[in-house]
Amino acid sequence: xxxxxxxxxxxxxxxxxxxxxxxxxxxxxxxxxxxxxxxxxxxxxxxxxxxxxxxxxxxxxxxxxxxxxxxxxxxxxxxxxxxxxxxxxxxxxxxxxxxxxxxxxxxxxxxxxxxxxxxxxxxxxxxxxxxxxxxxxxxxxxxxxxxxxxxxxxxxxxxxxxxxxxxxxxxxxxxxxxxxxxxxxxxxxxxxxxxxxxxxxxxxxxxxxxxxxxxxxxxxxxxxxxxxxxxxxxxxxxxxxxxxxxxxxxxxxxxxxxxxxxxxxxxxxxxxxxxxxxxxxxxxxxxxxxxxxxxxxxxxxxxxxxxxxxxxxxxxxxxxxxxxxxxxxxxxxxxxxxxxxxxxxxxxxxxxxxxxxxxxxxxxxxxxxxxxxxxxxxxxxxxxxxxxxxxxxxxxxxxxxxxxxxxxxxxxxxxxxxxxxxxxxxxxxxxxxxxxxxxxxxxxxxxxxxxxxxxxxxxxxxxxxxxxxxxxxxxxxxxxxxxxxxxxxxxxxxxxxxxxxxxxxxxxxxxxxxxxxxxxxxxxxxxxxxxxxxxxxxxxxxxxxxxxxxxxxxxxxxxxxxxxxxxxxxxxxxxxxxxxxxxxxxxxxxxxxxxxxxxxxxxxxxxxxxxxxxxxxxxxxxxxxxxxxxxxxxxxxxxxxxxxxxxxxxxxxxxxxxxxxxxxxxxxxxxxxxxxxxxxxxxxxxxxxxxxxxxxxxxxxxxxxxxxxxxxxxxxxxxxxxxxxxxxxxxxxxxxxxxxxxxxxxxxxxxxxxxxxxxxxxxxxxxxxxxxxxxxxxxxxxxxxxxxxxxx
Ligand code: ADP
Ligand code: ZN
Ligand code: ZN
Numbered sequence: 001x002x003x004x005x006x007x008x009x010x011x012x013x014x015x016x017x018x019x020x021x022x023x024x025x026x027x028x029x030x031x032x033x034x035x036x037x038x039x040x041x042x043x044x045x046x047x048x049x050x051x052x053x054x055x056x057x058x059x060x061x062x063x064x065x066x067x068x069x070x071x072x073x074x075x076x077x078x079x080x081x082x083x084x085x086x087x088x089x090x091x092x093x094x095x096x097x098x099x100x101x102x103x104x105x106x107x108x109x110x111x112x113x114x115x116x117x118x119x120x121x122x123x124x125x126x127x128x129x130x131x132x133x134x135x136x137x138x139x140x141x142x143x144x145x146x147x148x149x150x151x152x153x154x155x156x157x158x159x160x161x162x163x164x165x166x167x168x169x170x171x172x173x174x175x176x177x178x179x180x181x182x183x184x185x186x187x188x189x190x191x192x193x194x195x196x197x198x199x200x201x202x203x204x205x206x207x208x209x210x211x212x213x214x215x216x217x218x219x220x221x222x223x224x225x226x227x228x229x230x231x232x233x234x235x236x237x238x239x240x241x242x243x244x245x246x247x248x249x250x251x252x253x254x255x256x257x258x259x260x261x262x263x264x265x266x267x268x269x270x271x272x273x274x275x276x277x278x279x280x281x282x283x284x285x286x287x288x289x290x291x292x293x294x295x296x297x298x299x300x301x302x303x304x305x306x307x308x309x310x311x312x313x314x315x316x317x318x319x320x321x322x323x324x325x326x327x328x329x330x331x332x333x334x335x336x337x338x339x340x341x342x343x344x345x346x347x348x349x350x351x352x353x354x355x356x357x358x359x360x361x362x363x364x365x366x367x368x369x370x371x372x373x374x375x376x377x378x379x380x381x382x383x384x385x386x387x388x389x390x391x392x393x394x395x396x397x398x399x400x401x402x403x404x405x406x407x408x409x410x411x412x413x414x415x416x417x418x419x420x421x422x423x424x425x426x427x428x429x430x431x432x433x434x435x436x437x438x439x440x441x442x443x444x445x446x447x448x449x450x451x452x453x454x455x456x457x458x459x460x461x462x463x464x465x466x467x468x469x470x471x472x473x474x475x476x477x478x479x480x481x482x483x484x485x486x487x488x489x490x491x492x493x494x495x496x497x498x499x500x501x502x503x504x505x506x507x508x509x510x511x512x513x514x515x516x517x518x519x520x521x522x523x524x525x526x527x528x529x530x531x532x533x534x535x536x537x538x539x540x541x542x543x544x545x546x547x548x549x550x551x552x553x554x555x556x557x558x559x560x561x562x563x564x565x566x567x568x569x570x571x572x573x574x575x576x577x578x579x580x581x582x583x584x585x586x587x588x589x590x591x592x593x594x595x596x597x598x599x600x601x602x603x604x605x606x607x608x609x610x611x612x613x614x615x616x617x618x619x620x621x622x623x624x625x626x627x628x629x630x631x632x633x634x635x636x637x638x639x640x641x642x643x644x645x646x647x648x649x650x651x652x653x654x655x656x657x658x659x660x661x662x663x664x665x666x667x668x669x670x671x672x673x674x675x676x677x678x679x680x681x682x683x684x685x686x687x688x689x690x691x692x693x694x695x696x697x698x699x700x701x702x703x704x705x706x707x708x709x710x711x712x713x714x715x716x717x718x719x720x721x722x723x724x725x726x727x728x729x730x731x732x733x734x735x736x737x738x739x740x741x742x743x744x745x746x747x748x749x750x751x752x753x754x755x756x757x758x759x760x761x762x763x764x765x766x767x768x769x770x771x772x773x774x775x776x777x778x779x780x781x782x783x784x785x786x787x788x789x790x791x792x
Contacts, residue, residue, distance in 0.1 A: 004078075004084045004086075004769070009027050010054065011055075012055045012056060015056060019043075021040055021064060022039065022040065022065060022066035022070065023059060023061045023064050024039055024097070025057070025059050025060060026059075035057055037098075039066065039089050066089060066093070069403075070367070073402065074088040074092070077392055077394055079766070080394075081391075081786055082393075082769045083393065083394075087391050093348075095341055096342065096344070096345045097345075104124055104125070105124060105127075105149050106150050107119055107123055107149050115143065115148065163236065164207065164208075164235065164236060165207075166207050166208060166233075166235075167205070167206050167208060167211065167222060167226070167231045167233050168205050168233075168234055169197050169200045169201070169204045170229065171197075171198075171202065172202050176194050176197055176198035177198065179228075180194050189221055190221075192217075193221055193225055197231065208233070253294070253327075254291050256295070257288065259287070259435070260288050263435075263436065264296060264299075266279070266432070267412065268296065270375075271296070271300050271305070271375055271409065274409065275408070275409075275410055276409060277410050278404065278411045278413065278431045279412050279413070279431060279432040279433075279434050280381075280413050280415075280418055280423065280426040281413065281414040281435075281436070282415065282416070282418055282435050283414065283415075283416060284436065284437065284439060284674065285416045285646075285649075286439040286440060286443065286609075286645060287440065288440045289416075291440075292414075293309060294324070297328070297375060300374025300409075301328070301331070301357060303374055305357075305372050305373060305374025306357040306370040306371070306373050306374060307359070307370075307373070307374055307375045308361075308368055308370065308376045308377065309358070309359070309377045310365060310378045310379065310386065310400070311379045311380065312362065312379075312380050312383045312385050312606060313336060313363070314385075315379070315606045316334075316336045317583070317584060317587055318584050318588070319608075319609065320360075321334055324360050328357075330355075333350050333359050333360070333361075334360050335359060335362065335364065335365040351369055352369050357370070362385070363388060364396075366396040366399045367399070375409055376403060376410075376411045376412070377414065378397055378400055379414045379415075380414070380606060381413035381414060381415045381419060382415045382418055382419040384790070391783075393784075393785050393786065395787065416641060416642065416676070417641050420684065420693070421694045424694040441651075443649070443651070444653060445644075445654075446616070446645075447656065448671070448673070449657050449672075450657075450660060450668065451466045451658065451659045451660070452663040453466065453659050456659070462559055464551055464556060464559060464620075466657075466659055468657060469657050469659060470563060473615065477564060477566070477567055481612055481615065481652065482590070482593070482595075482596060483596060483613070483615045483617065484597075484608070484613055484616045484643070484646050485560075485597060485598070485600070485617045486600065486604060486643045487553050487556055487619050488601075488602070488620050488621060488623045488624055488639065489602065494548050495548065495549055496513075496514065496523060496534070496546055496547070497549050498545060498546045499545040499547060500538060500541055500543035500545050501538060501543065503538055503539065503540035503546075505523060505539065507527065507530050508530065509527075509528045509745045510525055510527045510528050510742055510743045510744060511741045511742035512525065512527055514530070516534065516548045516552060517552075517554070518552070518555065518558075519575070521533065522534060528743065551620065553575075553600065556619065557569060567596045568596045568597070569596070569597045570586055570589060570590055570598050571600065572598060572600035572603060572604055573601045604643070605639055605646070606642055609649055611649060612652075613649070613654070614653065616643055616644055616657075618643060619659055621662075622660050622661050622665075624639060630687070630692045631791070633667040634683060637670065637676075637679050640667070640668065641671050641674060643656075644656045658671070658672070666679070666682050691731055691754055692754070693787075696731070697754070697756065698752060698753065698787060700750055700751070700753075700783075700791070701715075701768075701784055702738070702749070702783040702785070703715040703748070703749050703783075704783075705746060705779050706747070707779075708741075711780070712735070714749075714775070714780055714782075715734075715749040715751065718751070718768065718782070721768075722761065722764070725761050725763075726753070726758060726761050727755075727758060729755075730753060730758065730761070731754040732751055732752070732754075733751065733753075733754070734749075734751035734752060735749050735751045736749065736750060768782065
């Protein structure tokens with residue numbers, strides 16, 4: 001059970017004077033005195049009798065891992081997002097610092113034969129031992145009940161810095177010359193070594209591996225030199241550099257366009273005057289927003305301040321990182337999920353020790369422990385990936401604003417298609433509104449054509465491709481220009497259906513149809529991972545007429561190969577990018593011109609900046625309009641605008657074709673004209689009429705369990721309590737089952753609360769969070785989500 005409050009422990013004699021707020025300690029907890037990891041959040045001295053208070057077992061850190069700011073963030077975050085405080089403390093640290101626990105079984109009674117066998121004659125047994133499986137565990141737990149063995153929990157701290165050997169030169173040039181004079185004339189290897197060493201100033205550090213590889217010295221040579229007193233061999237902390245293969249090059253600042261200079265000047269002023277203002281930088285695709293970020297960061301660095309740049313995980317490509325490395329070199333630290341936990345820890349250490357001042361990363365990089373922030377930038381601020389899907393359900397943009405105030409520094413939200421919330425705040429003057437209306441070098445935005453698929457199917461060679469699309473692709477292929485094709489997969493996938501009886505094959509655990517995977521000839525559930533072979537006949541009526549419907553990237557790839565046998569095609573989707581580094585490799589191949597067509601899902605829409613791409617095709621614009629979410633139009637508009645922005649970024653003109661069954665939908669028509677402003681006004685009107693954000697705040701409560709009636713009973717009970725605790729004007733939707741009601745054999749029901757101002761409700765929800773602990777033991781889960789970004 002998560003106990004959402006601090007506990008008091010005694011400081012043992014041997015730790016007195018050594019502990020500080022923000023350090024991790026190991027403490028005995030609960031009736032069994034299980035050892036667990038805790039954080040020191042405060043001290044108090046007491047004259048009262050403290051005999052009954054437990055003692056801290058041991059300390060895990062020599063220095064605090066959470067500073068005062070982090071402790072304050074955790075306080076605020078736990079209240080704001082209805083989360084347990086321990087989760088908020090943990091989310092700010094590299095995952096390697098979450099202690100691992102291991103059970104240790106020790107035999108305490110007399111040995112009998114059965115036990116001897118279990119323990120293989122030893123006196124204790126670790127939970128991680130190969131011999132320990134679930135049946136052994138049961139036997140062990142039985143023995144514990146009989147008082148024959150005891151169980152301890154050992155806390156393992158995996159956060160260890162990696163060390164490497166380096167040599168340190170000890171003598172001056174003159175002293176090395178003297179040594180050269182005193183060695184045997186035929187000791188040529190030693191002579192060579194001394195001649196090498198004398199080139200370095202006293203105290204220089206050289207990696208042993210460098211001495212071996214570059215100068216051909218052996219370990220024996222080095223050992224010998226150390227024994228002679230020429231050098232010291234020491235161990236230093238080694239950082240695992242994930243981008244080591246990307247040799248950095250230096251890049252000069254661009255001379256800013258007029259629009260850019262105006263924006264940069266305003267932001268520089270904010271930095272210099274310690275203004276905690278939020279600015280919305282609304283700039284069309286290719287307008288040079290990144291160049292603005294780079295120059296603004298430069299200003300912060302010149303003032304001795306640090307910077308955080310958040311980018312969506314998927315845009316955090318080597319191409320992107322390179323631009324920051326090229327400007328700021330080793331001052332840049334990169335944090336993203338592609339790193340191993342060891343690599344993440346190393347980057348975190350570099351930030352902590354103030355060796356890196358510019359942090360570029362995905363969502364959780366917002367917690368980077370930089371001490372003197374000068375600016376915080378959130379690129380593609382409309383992206384829903386800034387919101388975490390699990391507790392703590394925080395939005396990195398809220399944390400950015402919090403830290404902006406704490407450090408008195410500006411926060412920049414950048415996007416070509418801002419979220420309605422941000423754009424509305426800019427309208428009201430809550431944020432400063434900065435704009436870049438033109439592409440760099442006055443390059444035109446690409447011309448966008450819309451194809452009405454209801455008509456086009458009549459002449460199209462195959463249903464997925466209109467004739468116009470086929471002709472345009474061929475034209476670009478002939479000109480040796482590159483092509484990006486988007487298959488909009490949101491709320492859409494390929495499924496199996498029987499043409500005889502209409503039966504659709506669904507996941508046995510979830511209320512959703514299974515997705516066809518042609519490469520493995522299987523059907524998979526994208527919610528729970530269930531997998532089965534593609535059947536040859538209908539499981540319901542045994543008809544052989546069972547076919548797949550809908551369009552997947554694999555099917556399109558096959559069709560493309562048929563239409564353009566000469567073209568080199570790359571496919572980018574969840575399947576081809578699962579392996580670490582695969583995403584980057586595909587992009588590099590395309591960037592190097594080793595492919596003609598890049599076919600992909602949503603993940604190709606963002607951030608790509610390839611000068612030879614002159615054509616973008618959207619195969620199915622509509623699918624994201626169909627999802628049951630009030631943001632469906634906004635998401636569709638954003639996607640189409642972003643993907644169109646990939647075309648014609650250099651000196652060649654770009655062209656875009658969008659295929660749709662809804663050619664008159666405003667989200668599609670306005671995307672055709674890159675008309676964000678009119679989209680904003682139109683969408684605001686709808687949101688106003690339907691009482692949605694940004695006119696109302698939203699909050700979602702979800703209940704799940706593996707019994708549908710228990711789930712329903714619980715959500716109705718909560719619903720009644722909520723209704724008693726809201727103010728007039730607050731609107732409650734539901735309770736309703738979620739669109740996908742059953743996932744992995746659990747049933748999900750929800751209510752959505754739309755409100756303008758609430759205090760009583762917030763208090764009630766804090767209580768609900770605490771009571772959710774109790775019923776969690778009955779298998780019921782309650783999730784409270786403030787400002788959810790998913791509503792289905
Ligand atoms: P955005 O982030 O708004 O899509 P970028 O910052 O990626 O735009 O800029 C698009 C391209 O223009 C990049 O290749 C960038 O190097 C280049 N660029 C940006 N600003 C300038 C400038 N002032 N002069 C010349 N080139 C620029
Ligand atoms: Zn059938
Ligand atoms: Zn499933």
